[in-house]
Amino acid sequence: MASRATLHQATRPRRDGFTLIELLVVIAVIAILAGMLLPALASAKAKGRHAACLNNLRQISLGTTMYAQDNSDAFHHYLDPDRVPQVPNHGQWTLTPQRRELLDISNPNQVQIAYWGVAYLPYFSGTKRTFRCPSAKVVDEWRETGLAYPHEYWLESSYGINRFVALQPADPVTAEPVRSRRLSGIASPATTVFAQDSAEQRMEGPEDSLGIFPGYQECLTQWKYKLAGFYPGKRMESEWFRHNDQCATLWVAGHVTSVRHTKGVDWRWYTGDVPLETPR
Secondary structure, eight states: OOOHHHHHHHHSOOOOSOOHHHHHHHHHHHHHHHHHHHHHHHHHHHHHHHHHHHHHHHHHHHHHHHHHHHTTTOOOOEEOTTSOEEOOOSOBSBSSTTOOSBOOTTSHHHHTTBOGGGGGGGGGTTOGGGGOOTTOOOOOOOGGGTOOOOHHHHTTOOEEEEGGGTEEESOTTTOOEEEEOOGGGOSOGGGSEEEEEOSOSEEOSTTTSSEEOTTOSSSOHIIIIISGGGSTTOOGGGGGOTTTSEEEEEETTSOEEEEEOOSOEETHHHHOSOOSSOOO
16 A cells, blocks of 8 residues: 555646746846846957957058058158148048949049058058958048948048158148158157047048147047037047047057047147157
């Protein structure tokens, strides 16, 4: 005869799954873990993009230095119709988004709309992606000229060159260059910006760089005030600080650093004179 314990076990209902309360507890635990992990994953992705950006700038340093070695110790510039030396001041690689062939920088009409990277591309095996910061959201799309090309078209032009690496500044107030410049003529290569994270494809000085030049109280005024209306809802000046409020910067000497968010830096970081403040 079966014992009472055996009969009780035989009649006990079987549990094949979780109760509702147990499921809710599991879901809550998963939610808590996800909440803890997602910020860490986002931070890791951000650090990865920052590292990729710095690596891009290192590659740019190698290519542009090789260009200077092959071109009489000078970076790329051209003569405008008035015979004034210029660094390309635009963001286009091709004539239109549909075209594949690069702009011809020996053509006076095309060099004026070319991105500065076009001149150096042969030293990068034709890889335009080197000139795209992976954290870039929006850069100068030249909307004030009536262009309305797709947003993506411009993002491979997300590093701004400091034009004073190729041109000798005549006056720090007007920041107007008067002649071309040799690499060996830059007084302080270690503290002179070559290129940076930037919404501006060519940084010209007082109004579109991080430098506070003589006579100015703040930097990036062109993007804070003059052109802001062409990019509603965008803070274009933040494009100089894409990586956790840091500006990825390539210096003429070849090293790469990240400049922390600032209201402005020593203007001599751009003109190539020896600055009072050493970049960190």
